[in-house]
Amino acid sequence: MKDVKKSPFLREMCKTVSNMYRLGWDERNGGNVSLLLDENEVAKYLDPKKVKRTIPIGFDAKELAGKIFLVTGTGKYFKNVEDDPENNLGIIRIAPDGVTAELLWGYADGGRFTSELPAHLMSHIARLKVNPKNRVVMHCHPVNLLSMTFIHSLDEREFTRSLWRTCTECMVVFPDGIGVLPWMLCGTPEIGIATAEKMNDFRLVVWAQHGIYGAGADLDETFGLIETAEKGAEIYMKTLPYPILQTITDEDLKVIAKAFNVTYKEGWVD
Ligand code: 2HA
Ligand code: ZN
DSSP, rough: OOOOOHHHHHHHHHHOOOOOOOHTSOOOOOOOEEEHHHHEHHHTSSSSTTEEEEEOOSOGGGGGGOOOEEEEEEEEEEEHHTOOOHHHHHEEEEETTEEEEEEEEOOOSSSOOTTHHHHHHHHHHHHHHOOOOOEEEEOOOOOHHHHHHHHHHOOOHHHHHHHHHHHHHHHOOOOOOEEEEEOOOTSSSSHHHHHHHTTTOOOEEEEEEEEEEEEEEHHHHHHHHHHHHHHHHHHHHTTTTTTTOOOOOOHHHHHHHHHOOOOOOSSOOO
């Protein structure tokens, strides 16, 4: 058996959460990430028959039975993950009953997965139906996107259009737009269900006055998605106090979509 700490998936997860911390997206224990792993890849590092302990999931995730995820731990600080992955991360398999997680590695100090696991797993279920290659759900608290939820309308079309207008990349990277939820209590099945419903239509879902969820095929793609939305939000917030003399127009947005061969949400460009 190879050392799981040297596996590409674990190293990439460590690097990703370190970058999220460095960018100020994840203060204290803020944020959580789940990565769907390839069973054959995991088998090179871990004996799938060796279950360390079982942990109740809190809802029925039967649709994901047998699937293995690398998940950040509850209460853990992203800044510490890279130096101590075994305490801060865990590898879990969804048991056949759907309501139990089988711990294969990690959470070594007796810990468990993020309190947002229901929102993650429900989002995985939703995104896998849209794109079978979807492997990542990522949650964090980027300052500018969060700030926008205080001063901007939470209408999804208007919120997205404000970001699209901030720089060319936004239309290129998230032509499918951003879903927005009003403030809700985190860690509950209710917010998980609401997030997953949005994930039927969007890869990005903003939680007003809390943060953002992103979904994608791999860690880089999902990180880049949030990074681009946050860059747009930073430009939006920085320019807000000043008179706008010029911006990206609807005509320009259509030119971008055509040039980069992306399809934007129908009716979201006038
Ligand atoms: O895990 O970000 O939403 C800490 C959080 C809860
Ligand atoms: Zn959060």
